[in-house]
Amino acid sequence: MVITANETKAPSTDYPLRGLRILVAKPGLDGHDIGAKVIALAMRDAGAEVIYTGLRKSAQHIARVAIDEGVDAVGLSILSGSHCELVAQVIDCLARAQAPDVKVFVGGTIPVPDHEPLRQLGVRGIYTSDMSLDRVIRDLAQQLH
Amino acid sequence: MAGDIGNHPIGWRRQLGRRLSWLAGASTLEILRSEGLIPDVGNSVPRVGLTGPPGAGKSTLGGRLAVLRSQRMRMGLLAIDPSSPVSGGAILGDRIRMDELDGIDRLYVRSLASRTSEDGLAPNISELLVAMEQAGFEEVMLETVGVGQVEHAVRHQVDTMVLVLVPGAGDYVQAMKAGMMEMADIFVINKADMPGAPQIASEIRSVLRVTSPRRDGWEPAIVMTQMRDQATVAELSETIDRHQAWIRGRNDVSQRRLQRQRYRLRSLMDRWVQESMSEVPKTFFDFAIQRQMRELIERMGAGLLPDSD
Numbered sequence: 071m072v073i074t075a076n077e078t079k080a081p082s083t084d085y086p087l088r089g090l091r092i093l094v095a096k097p098g099l100d101g102h103d104i105g106a107k108v109i110a111l112a113m114r115d116a117g118a119e120v121i122y123t124g125l126r127k128s129a130q131h132i133a134r135v136a137i138d139e140g141v142d143a144v145g146l147s148i149l150s151g152s153h154c155e156l157v158a159q160v161i162d163c164l165a166r167a168q169a170p171d172v173k174v175f176v177g178g179t180i181p182v183p184d185h186e187p188l189r190q191l192g193v194r195g196i197y198t199s200d201m202s203l204d205r206v207i208r209d210l211a212q213q214l215h
Numbered sequence: 216m217a218g219d220i221g222n223h224p225i226g227w228r229r230q231l232g233r234r235l236s237w238l239a240g241a242s243t244l245e246i247l248r249s250e251g252l253i254p255d256v257g258n259s260v261p262r263v264g265l266t267g268p269p270g271a272g273k274s275t276l277g278g279r280l281a282v283l284r285s286q287r288m289r290m291g292l293l294a295i296d297p298s299s300p301v302s303g304g305a306i307l308g309d310r311i312r313m314d315e316l317d318g319i320d321r322l323y324v325r326s327l328a329s330r331t332s333e334d335g336l337a338p339n340i341s342e343l344l345v346a347m348e349q350a351g352f353e354e355v356m357l358e359t360v361g362v363g364q365v366e367h368a369v370r371h372q373v374d375t376m377v378l379v380l381v382p383g384a385g386d387y388v389q390a391m392k393a394g395m396m397e398m399a400d401i402f403v404i405n406k407a408d409m410p411g412a413p414q415i416a417s418e419i420r421s422v423l424r425v426t427s428p429r430r431d432g433w434e435p436a437i438v439m440t441q442m443r444d445q446a447t448v449a450e451l452s453e454t455i456d457r458h459q460a461w462i463r464g465r466n467d468v469s470q471r472r473l474q475r476q477r478y479r480l481r482s483l484m485d486r487w488v489q490e491s492m493s494e495v496p497k498t499f500f501d502f503a504i505q506r507q508m509r510e511l512i513e514r515m516g517a518g519l520l521p522d523s524d
Contacts, residue, residue: 085302091236114304119328124311131314137229139307139326140236168226 086211088117091141095123095132097160100150105199109145109177112203113210129156133163136172142214143194148178154187161192173213177206228323231350235325238342243487246342247519260348261459264373266335266359271379272405276440277358278313278324279448280455284354285321291352293344295337297360298328305329309358323352331489334368335359338486341479344372370398371474375458377451379403380419382411396422399435400458403451407439433461491515 094110096103103125110120121139123132136144144164148156157176164172176188177197185196194213197206241249265277274294281290294309307326313319327337336359337343347355359369370376378399402419404412416437423435436454440447491514499507 085304088303089240110306114299114306115302117302117304119298119305119307119326121307121326122311124314127314134228134320135310135314137225137232138323140232140234166225168229 085117086207087113087214090118090143090214091121091139092118092210093121093123093132093136093139093141093144094147095127095135095144095160096125096147097127097129097132097156098148098150098152099126100148101125102149103147105149105177106145106147108203109147109197109206112207113145116207116211129159129163132160133167133169136164137167137169141172143173143175143210145175145177148176148180151179153178153180154184154191157188157193158191175210175213227350231323231346232325234346235343238339238346239327239330239337241339241342243483243490244518246339246483249342259345260352261354261375261462262344262373263354263356263455264359264369264376265356265379266369266376266399267361267379267403267405268381269361271361271381272442273358273361273379274309275312275442276379276403276405276448276451277356278316278319278322279442279445280452281313281322281324281356282316282318283445283448283452284455285318288353289323289351290321290354290356291323291325291347291350292356292358293325293327293340293347294358295327295329295335295360298330303330323350329360331486332482334482335361336368336372338482340372341475341482367398368478371471371478374462374471375400375455377401377403377455379405380415381406382409382415396426397429400433401451401454402435402437404437404439406441407447408441408443412439431465431467433458487515487519491518 092113094106094113096106106122110122113120121135121141123135132144132146144160146153146157146160153176157174161174164170164174173194174192175195175197176193180188180196180198188196195209197209265273267273277292277294281292284290292313294307294313296305296307296309298305305328307328310324310326313322313324327340327343329336330338332338332340344355344357357369357373376399378401380402382404396419404415406412416439419437429435436458438447438451438454440451442448488511491511495511495514499510502510
């Protein structure tokens with residue numbers, strides 16, 4: 071198959087995330103990254119180039135990797151319950167790193183009452199375990215293209 | 216925040232990150248239109264290539280080596296991971312291990328996907344390396360995909376080529392007699408605490424003995440490394456210094472410049488063929504093959520004209 075750079079920039083129905091670079095990060099202290107890895111693989115299969123940070127990374131570290139890697143988006147996987155604090159920290163670090171345009175998404179166990187406050191912080195999408203992978207990918211593609 | 220490298224503020228880091236993203240995805244025509252990216256080995260900073268089979272420990276070793284060398288200079292590291300040939304996507308995982316290292320903040324680590332490239336490198340690697348040099352790094356390290364036989368390409372892109380091997384890969388050494396053995400400046404036997412390490416070293420020594428001496432006169436070095444022993448990483452670093460000092464004493468800049476220029480043209484041409492072919496109608500392939508080639512070449516030439524100087 072031939073993938074040209076031109077093609078990589080245009081959304082394709084088979085590979086809706088092609089041409090995008092996305093950082094998947096686990097801030098905070100929870101040690102469960104199956105969800106992060108499943109999402110990372112699904113994004114790869116949708117054509118994205120995915121960078122994964124590994125567990126227990128600080129907001130500063132996540133922002134630094136995001137700017138060094140020139141990503142379009144950061145997906146934060148959080149199961150610890152501290153999502154509001156952690157997301158605010160990452161968004162703050164991105165702004166201070168002069169990268170406020172990097173879009174932030176959150177996945178994990180996020181109770182519905184917290185969705186609106188997270189959106190107020192600037193989160194573009196919130197994905198919970200009851201959503202199908204297909205729906206997550208379609209929503210990401212819509213937000214990022 | 217902890218984000219500056221040397222004297223470079225965080226905004227500089229942000230700009231470089233975006234510039235590299237653009238270059239990694241730029242089409243042939245976009246490259247031709249971009250200015251100020253003519254590779255010139257005469258002005259280039261030392262480049263160290265790290266190659267070897269998957270699982271040899273290139274990322275961990277490369278990270279350790281780069282952190283050590285970053286104590287005396289600004290280091291940039293490009294790490295290439297394979298793209299899925301099906302979706303075009305990739306998991307870029309080289310930096311997971313590096314990010315665990317103390318002192319990694321002193322480095323600039325950048326992951327690249329191999330995309331359409333078939334030589335263990337990435338599209339526009341010539342331009343990406345020049346962009347790293349222009350960003351002010353004093354040494355650039357390049358870690359390849361590590362697929363085995365195809366990495367002669369990296370030879371043309373770096374000054375010092377390090378081949379990382381591990382015990383238990385004896386067959387690999389057999390397979391490489393024809394290709395990689397002549398190209399590596401430094402052989403590393405990594406995970407040297409594992410059984411079989413001395414055997415690999417002696418196998419390499421015997422292959423080198425029966426191979427005719429290298430035309431450039433460098434005698435390849437063999438270094439045993441293990442990650443628990445920092446002194447072995449330091450030894451590798453000193454061996455790289457020794458090779459770089461040897462290069463500086465030689466007068467073959469024009470030869471290396473020619474090799475890089477050839478590689479650059481070749482990779483742009485390869486991709487221009489790919490891009491041009493993706494635009495032909497299906498019926499095109501029903502023509503006689505000679506006509507297909509002639510018309511494709513015409514299309515390629517016509518596509519370039521408006522943008523050529």
